[in-house]
Amino acid sequence: MNAARTTCPYCGVGCGVVAQRDERGVVTVRGDERHPANFGRLCVKGAALGETTGLAGRLLYPEVEGERVSWGRALDEAGGRLRAIIDQHGPQAVAFYASGQLLTEDYYAANKLMKGFIGAANIDTNSRLCMSSAVVGYKRAFGADAVPCSYEDVEQTDLLILVGANAAWAHPVLYQRIAAAKQAHPEMKIVVIDPRRTATCDIADKHLAIKPGSDAGLFVGLLALMDEQACDFDGASDAFAVAREWSLERVADFCGVTADDVARFYDDFLSAPRVMTLYTMGINQSSSGSDKCNAIINLHLASGKIGRPGCGPFSLTGQPNAMGGREVGGLANQLACHMNFEPADIARLGRFWGSERIAHTPGLMAVELFDAIGRGEVKAVWVMGTNPAVSLPDSDRVRAALAACPLVIVSEVAAQTDTGCFAHIRFPALAWGEKNGTVTNSERRISRQRPFLDAPGDARADWWIVAQMAQRLGFSEAFGWAHPHEVFCEHAALSGLENDGARAFDISGLAGLSRAEYDALEPVQWPINAANPQGAARLLTQRRGWRKEGKLQMVAVTPQLPQAQVNAQYPLLLNTGRIRDQWHTMTRTGEVPRLMQHIPQPQLDVHPDDAARYGLFPQALARVSSPLGWMVAKVNVTAAQRPGALFAPMHWNDRFARQGRVNALVAPVVDPHSGQPESKQTAVRVEAWRAAWQGEIFSREAVALSPETIWWRQAAGAFHHVLFATDGPAQTWVAQLCRAQGWQLQYAQGKGFYHLLAWREGELQLAFFGANSAPNVQREAVLAAFTQPPTTEQERHALLGGKAPGEQEEAGRTICSCFGVGENRIRAAIIEGCASAAALGEKLRCGTNCGSCVPELKALLAEAAHETRSGERVPLKLL
Ligand SMILES: Nc1nc2c(c(=O)[nH]1)N[C@H]1C(S)=C(S)[C@@H](COP(=O)(O)OP(=O)(O)OC[C@H]3O[C@@H](n4cnc5c(=O)[nH]c(N)nc54)[C@H](O)[C@@H]3O)O[C@H]1N2
Ligand SMILES: Nc1nc2c(c(=O)[nH]1)N[C@H]1C(S)=C(S)[C@@H](COP(=O)(O)OP(=O)(O)OC[C@H]3O[C@@H](n4cnc5c(=O)[nH]c(N)nc54)[C@H](O)[C@@H]3O)O[C@H]1N2
Ligand code: SF4
Ligand SMILES: [Mo]
Numbered sequence: 001m002n003a004a005r006t007t008c009p010y011c012g013v014g015c016g017v018v019a020q021r022d023e024r025g026v027v028t029v030r031g032d033e034r035h036p037a038n039f040g041r042l043c044v045k046g047a048a049l050g051e052t053t054g055l056a057g058r059l060l061y062p063e064v065e066g067e068r069v070s071w072g073r074a075l076d077e078a079g080g081r082l083r084a085i086i087d088q089h090g091p092q093a094v095a096f097y098a099s100g101q102l103l104t105e106d107y108y109a110a111n112k113l114m115k116g117f118i119g120a121a122n123i124d125t126n127s128r129l130c131m132s133s134a135v136v137g138y139k140r141a142f143g144a145d146a147v148p149c150s151y152e153d154v155e156q157t158d159l160l161i162l163v164g165a166n167a168a169w170a171h172p173v174l175y176q177r178i179a180a181a182k183q184a185h186p187e188m189k190i191v192v193i194d195p196r197r198t199a200t201c202d203i204a205d206k207h208l209a210i211k212p213g214s215d216a217g218l219f220v221g222l223l224a225l226m227d228e229q230a231c232d233f234d235g236a237s238d239a240f241a242v243a244r245e246w247s248l249e250r251v252a253d254f255c256g257v258t259a260d261d262v263a264r265f266y267d268d269f270l271s272a273p274r275v276m277t278l279y280t281m282g283i284n285q286s287s288s289g290s291d292k293c294n295a296i297i298n299l300h301l302a303s304g305k306i307g308r309p310g311c312g313p314f315s316l317t318g319q320p321n322a323m324g325g326r327e328v329g330g331l332a333n334q335l336a337c338h339m340n341f342e343p344a345d346i347a348r349l350g351r352f353w354g355s356e357r358i359a360h361t362p363g364l365m366a367v368e369l370f371d372a373i374g375r376g377e378v379k380a381v382w383v384m385g386t387n388p389a390v391s392l393p394d395s396d397r398v399r400a401a402l403a404a405c406p407l408v409i410v411s412e413v414a415a416q417t418d419t420g421c422f423a424h425i426r427f428p429a430l431a432w433g434e435k436n437g438t439v440t441n442s443e444r445r446i447s448r449q450r451p452f453l454d455a456p457g458d459a460r461a462d463w464w465i466v467a468q469m470a471q472r473l474g475f476s477e478a479f480g481w482a483h484p485h486e487v488f489c490e491h492a493a494l495s496g497l498e499n500d501g502a503r504a505f506d507i508s509g510l511a512g513l514s515r516a517e518y519d520a521l522e523p524v525q526w527p528i529n530a531a532n533p534q535g536a537a538r539l540l541t542q543r544r545g546w547r548k549e550g551k552l553q554m555v556a557v558t559p560q561l562p563q564a565q566v567n568a569q570y571p572l573l574l575n576t577g578r579i580r581d582q583w584h585t586m587t588r589t590g591e592v593p594r595l596m597q598h599i600p601q602p603q604l605d606v607h608p609d610d611a612a613r614y615g616l617f618p619q620a621l622a623r624v625s626s627p628l629g630w631m632v633a634k635v636n637v638t639a640a641q642r643p644g645a646l647f648a649p650m651h652w653n654d655r656f657a658r659q660g661r662v663n664a665l666v667a668p669v670v671d672p673h674s675g676q677p678e679s680k681q682t683a684v685r686v687e688a689w690r691a692a693w694q695g696e697i698f699s700r701e702a703v704a705l706s707p708e709t710i711w712w713r714q715a716a717g718a719f720h721h722v723l724f725a726t727d728g729p730a731q732t733w734v735a736q737l738c739r740a741q742g743w744q745l746q747y748a749q750g751k752g753f754y755h756l757l758a759w760r761e762g763e764l765q766l767a768f769f770g771a772n773s774a775p776n777v778q779r780e781a782v783l784a785a786f787t788q789p790p791t792t793e794q795e796r797h798a799l800l801g802g803k804a805p806g807e808q809e810e811a812g813r814t815i816c817s818c819f820g821v822g823e824n825r826i827r828a829a830i831i832e833g834c835a836s837a838a839a840l841g842e843k844l845r846c847g848t849n850c851g852s853c854v855p856e857l858k859a860l861l862a863e864a865a866h867e868t869r870s871g872e873r874v875p876l877k878l879l
Contacts, residue, residue, distance in 0.1 A: 004452035005032055007439055008046045009101065009432035010583050012317030013037055013174045014441025015046055016523065019433065019452050027053045027433070027453075036523055037151065037441055043172035044581055044817045044852045048595055052588045053433050053453060059415040060457025063426040071458060071468070078382075078425045079472025081407050085380045086118065086473075091357075095122035095369055095378050098330055099385030100130065100319030103437030103449060105487035106462035107321070108328040109479070110384060111336055113466055114363075115329065116353045117475045121341075121363030122378065124332040126386040128366035131322050132331060132674040133284040134315035137293025140555050141301065143547030144338055144504035145326050148307060148539040149276065149314040150443045150525065155181045157310035159189045159272035163215060163296070164282015164680075168199035169580040171280075171316055172852045174442075179203045189268055193218065194282055195575065196605065196647055197640035199855035208265060211256035212573050212645055212681050213286055216559035219295035221251035222266050226302040231554065234547070238556035239298055246559070254559060256642075269299070274310035280318065281577060285680045287563045290673040294555035301554055307540035316442045323440035327505050327526075328491065332363035333675075337495040338505040352494055353478055365675035366392060367668045374401035382409040384462060385429070387585040389418040390653040393677045394628055395663040411465055414587040418653050428459040435461055437484045440526070443537075446507070447523040463487055485518040496529060504546050509533055562681035563669045566644070570626060570683035572610065575647045576662045577680070579603075580852055581817055582651040590656050593715045597814030601712040601723055602660045604633035604686070605647040611637045615688050619774065621710075621725055623689040624648065626682050629664030632689055632710050632725070646686065650679075657712045658705075691725035693754075695770035696802075697734070698782045703766070706733060714779075719786050721779065731756070734768045741765070748800050755800050764789055769802045777802035815860070816846035816853045826857065830864045837861065 003020040016035020021027045027050035033040035062074030069077075085093050096114050098107060107125075114123040135145045142148075154160060154177060167175040182188055182203050192204040193215060201207040210218065223243040228236060248266075252259040269275055277300065283292045297313045300306040306313070317323050329336040339345035341362055350358045364372055370392060372378040381402075392398045402408055402422035410423035413431040420426060429435075433453040440446050463484060470479035481487050489511050496508020509528035513521065525535040544550035566573060581595040589595045604622050606614075616622050616635045624631050624646065633648055641647060652660030669678045691710070697703060699720045705711050709726040724730065731754035738745055743758040743765050752772035758765045764785050769775045781804030790796045795805040811822025821844050834840045837857040841848040847857050 002452075004450040005034075005448070006433075006450045006452065007320065007447040008042070008049065009320050009449070010045050011171055012319060012322055012442040013171050014320060014439060014445060014447055015042055015173050016447065017042065017046060017049065019049070021452060026050070035447070037443070037445060037447070038173045041173045041176060041850070043850045045583060045589060045595070046173075047818060047850050048589070048592050049432070051592045051594075053431070055456050057415055057591060058431070058456065058459070059412050059420070059426060059428040060459055061428055062458060065424055071460070074425060074427065075468050075472050078409050079469055082380055082469070083473055085407060089379060091118045091120035092122065093378055094118060094120070094380040095124075095364065095373070095382070097366065097369065097381055097383045097386060097388060098123060098125040098325070100125060100127045100317070100322035100325045100330075101385045102321060102325070102462055103435060103439060103484070104321060104324035104328060104446075104491065105437040105484040106384070106466065107325050107330050108336070108487055108491045109463040109466040111329050112353060113470045113475070113479070115335060115359045116349065116355045117357055117470065117478065118473070119357035119359055121332050121359035121361065122369065123330065123363060124366045124369055125325050125330040126366070126388070126391060127319070127322050127325050127330060128675055129285070129391060129677055129679065130281070130318045131284065131315070131326065132365075132676040133286070133289030133671055134279075134293050135326060135331065136290035136674040137297055138315070140290070140294055141297040141553050142504070142540065142545035143553075144545060146504035146539050146546070147315060147323075147442065147444055149312040150537040151177065152537065153276055153310050153312065153314070154178050157188065157274045157276045159191065159268050159275045161191045161193065161275065161277045162200055162204075163193040163277060163279045164284070165278055165280035165316060166194065166198040166200050166577065167278065167280075167316070168202065168852070168855050170318070170578050172580075172850065174316070175200065176851050189272065191265060191268065195642050195645055199580070202855035202858055206261070206265065208255075208257055208261060209642055211254070211642070212575060213562035214255040214559070215283060216288065216292045216295045216557055217246065217251050217254035218262065218265070219292070219299055220557055220559050221246040221248065221262065222269060223295070223298055223302060225266055225270060226299070230304070231302050233301055234551050234553040235556060236302070236554045239554040242556045242558055269303070274308070275300070275303070275305045276310065276312055276314055278314045278316055280316045282680060284315075284676055285678060286676075287669050287671055287678040288560040289671045289676050291555065291557045291560070295557040295559075298554045298557070301552055307538060307543055309538070314442075320441070321439040323442065323444060324438065327440060327495075332365050332369070337491070338503040348498055352497055355478065365670075367670050367675060367677060370398050370401050373405050376404070379405065380407035380409070381405055382411070383419055384411040387417050387419045387587070387653070389422065390585040390661060390663060391650070393663055393666040393668040393679060395661055396629055397668070411462055413459070416655055417585065417587055418655060427465050428457060429465065430455055430459050430461050434459065437463070438488060438521070444525045445523050446521070446526060448519075448521050450519070483515065485513070485515045488518060489513060499529075501531075502546065504539065562678055564667065564678060564681040564683045566683045570685050571644070572684050572686060573645050574624060574626070574662075574665065574682040574684040575645060575680050576650045576666065576682075577647065579649045579651065582649070584651060585653050586651050586656055590651075591715050593717060594814070594817050594820060596715045597820070598817055599649070600714055602631065602633040602649055602652045602657065602662070603636045605636050605638050605641050606686070607641040607643045607645070608637050608639060609643045610641075610646070610686075611635065614686050616686065617688070621689040621691065621694075622686050624665065624684050624686050626665035626667070626684045628667060630659065631662060631664060632659045646684065652712070655713070658710050660712065689725075692727045693730045693770045693772065694725045694774045695723070695730070695768065696775070696777050696779075697722050697724060698767040698786070700765050700786060703737065716783055719783055721783070723774075730770050731768070734766070738766060746796070746800060755802065757796070757800055762789055767799070775802060778804050780804070815856050816844075818849035819845045821846035823860070826860055827864070830861060835861070
């Protein structure tokens with residue numbers, strides 16, 4: 001096939017990708033120089049896309065009760081069972097749970113079926129966990145869910161605030177763009193507001209390490225210094241009245257930073273002609289997230305720093321099509337194309353769709369939806385493109401609900417997921433590279449995802465599966481599309497229907513695209529209509545929104561702390577979020593060996609004071625528990641944390657670890673307006689978790705570990721590699737396992753260690769390295785022995801020691817995933833005189849491709865500088 005210009009399926013930056021498959025089936029990708037979101041750049045996840053398109057682990061055929069069936073049979077079963085539940089219990093007894101990773105066409109189809117024809121609004125999406133507070137913020141202020149800014153604004157601003165956003169890891173290409181803007185204009189100020197010092201702080205002039213959840217205090221206090229008289233907005237006097245109660249001292253105390261720092265930040269904001277505030281999950285995932293969004297928007301309204309270049313409150317979307325979901329009405333409390341549950345909107349939809357069954361009231365939001373499933377009120381759920389058994393708070397309760405639900409349908413690309421385990425019926429969906437449609441990124445830019453791979457097995461497009469189900473339910477006519485192009489044009493036409501500027505989302509200018517034009521569609525920012533035929537980079541340029549008479553609104557915000565509160569039993573606050581090289585529940589990135597190298601197992605970041613208080617040692621294991629559940633993670637002692645605050649990644653789940661799921665601990669507390677969970681704060685306690693044995697197992701076939709063993713699976717291509725920790729007699733158990741197979745054993749043991757190699761006819765079957773503390777094993781050397789067994793006695797000995805024969809250098813933790821450069825080589829290069837990230841790049845190539853690791857290179861350089869400056873001549877660590 002030819003090269004396809006398509007869009008990255010990961011984050012909301014929405015980078016253009018040129019992808020190609022050669023005759024041998026090898027997929028290569030590069031950034032699309034012509035795409036305005038990235039101009040050719042890709043981050044490490046995007047650059048590794050070619051390694052995720054293999055079919056190992058894919059769900060390729062429909063299944064009913066675990067058995068492979070034809071599409072006809074699977075759809076008949078699913079349709080029949082859904083119909084029976086609707087007939088007996090009414091439409092409210094069924095629900096869809098969709099995802100910001102669906103394409104707009106898929107999403108539109110699912111929303112149309114549920115709200116338009118099944119006739120209940122019980123379709124919600126994982127965007128509830130992600131963007132719903134931002135949506136409430138924009139709707140309250142502007143009357144529409146309309147992001148006013150563009151990426152190009154980051155190059156035209158004087159002060160750029162990143163709050164609750166670790167863009168260096170979560171929006172890397174946008175971060176690189178900000179870094180480049182800063183380099184070109186060093187006078188541009190950057191402030192990062194985050195309780196922990198993240199890689200994003202690398203480019204910041206100032207990092208405000210506020211108390212977890214205290215952001216609103218900072219913003220409300222700043223509003224008090226602005227001019228109320230200049231504010232011709234609804235709600236202004238109330239907003240100012242509350243704000244005046246927040247003095248500098250009160251803010252400083254509330255936020256846990258000095259009054260000086262607060263004053264300086266306020267000065268920066270007030271004096272900068274142009275200010276942008278970029279915000280993400282540190283703001284949204286809060287029990288008062290909607291108010292925090294409005295506290296930010298209030299500042300931009302009151303200061304007039306909105307609707308012009310370099311200005312505005314810019315909520316960064318997380319998923320590739322979170323914005324598309326907001327357009328089609330994927331959230332349970334909105335209708336399609338920015339319509340609401342108003343009589344006129346309902347009537348308009350009824351006419352357009354030709355249905356008298358349009359839902360009249362909002363449906364259940366994610367957390368309450370799964371509660372309703374647990375109570376047996378909702379009896380069927382169809383999950384598409386999301387993994388709620390991992391990503392929802394109190395995930396054990398979500399699992400119990402799924403286990404008790406009479407009908408669980410899952411549309412997936414991965415054969416094995418935590419949610420898929422509960423499915424009665426499974427539909428194989430087309431994956432990235434195969435599917436065809438559109439996505440919308442953070443800056444409202446619609447881009448095409450184009451296929452460059454054939455559909456594998458029986459996998460089908462998500463929109464097609466929905467349309468087929470609609471036909472089984474008796475709604476053939478309204479779902480008779482033959483191609484996503486038809487779905488797109490219908491959606492575009494609806495957006496313009498009786499709109500006349502009443503609804504922000506209007507892409508009626510695209511409604512008449514021919515199939516060829518749709519295929520050739522260049523990235524374009526909505527609205528796209530008669531007034532803006534080429535799209536629009538900025539909204540609110542006239543300071544008029546979509547509320548009554550266009551008036552904008554300020555919201556009175558009373559700062560709240562998190563509902564999660566520490567106490568004697570649970571004295572620490574656990575923060576959760578992303579790591580650089582993993583995507584969510586790891587179904588794709590977790591299978592790519594090089595993306596597993598940066599952080600190979602859940603890591604718990606702890607401040608040195610807390611480490612000392614709770615007896616935690618670097619690289620040792622810790623058990624973290626809340627009243628709801630517990631997890632085990634590897635301790636990382638770091639002054640980047642605030643004392644009293646921990647951080648753990650959200651990614652690990654039962655496919656990749658035992659007791660690695662952070663949401664087993666998180667309480668299902670939500671924001672009252674948006675229903676978004678407080679995923680960033682959980683009261684926990686922590687203790688050292690000392691296992692008698694720790695180690696690594698490499699094997700040809702997967703081995704089942706004893707139930708008390710904690711393990712972490714590592715991506716290892718055709719082989720299997722797990723890290724483990726256990727109190728049980730792992731060595732006896734593994735030796736028994738190997739003997740039972742009749743394999744020849746070779747082992748070495750001593751006080752506190754046990755290594756074993758198992759052979760069959762000269763072929764390595766299994767390698768076990770166990771010790772009282774994590775042994776040092778050279779993974780690549782052991783994996784290589786499966787295909788190229790050692791030939792000499794000396795080589796076998798080296799292998800038994802977990803080492804490569806000869807003097808191969810131990811690479812250490814991978815810092816640069818693009819070129820596989822380890823920490824130890826970087827440290828060595830620093831000792832040899834490399835004094836900047838650029839010099840390291842020249843010598844080792846690290847940081848010269850996607851640049852995601854540059855903050856870490858700088859941290860290693862700073863650490864080395866610190867070690868010399870302190871005068872103690874602490875030798876640089878070389879393992
Ligand atoms: N590598 C990678 N990138 C991704 C994703 C991924 O899975 N992996 N997922 C994508 C998705 S869906 C999303 S939503 C985005 C999320 O992007 P981000 O929101 O940037 O990522 P997070 O790591 O969830 O959280 C951001 C920061 O919020 C901080 N924070 C926690 N509590 C508070 C607080 O009270 N106040 C403030 N100011 N900050 C706080 C955390 O310390 C963290 O550094 O990332 C997208 N990009
Ligand atoms: N504690 C805590 N919890 C969180 C967060 C946090 O920061 N902390 N963040 C929250 C946020 S912001 C988000 S967005 C969620 C994300 O959480 P999820 O949405 O649950 O995570 P994913 O792993 O992205 O799930 C996507 C699933 O869809 C499948 N898939 C991929 N492509 C397709 C496709 O084309 N079609 C279909 N049908 N399936 C496909 C994948 O294999 C995968 O199983 O997690 C939320 N949960
Ligand atoms: S920044 Fe990375 S993950 Fe996000 S869209 Fe671009 S390449 Fe994909
Ligand atoms: Mo997200």
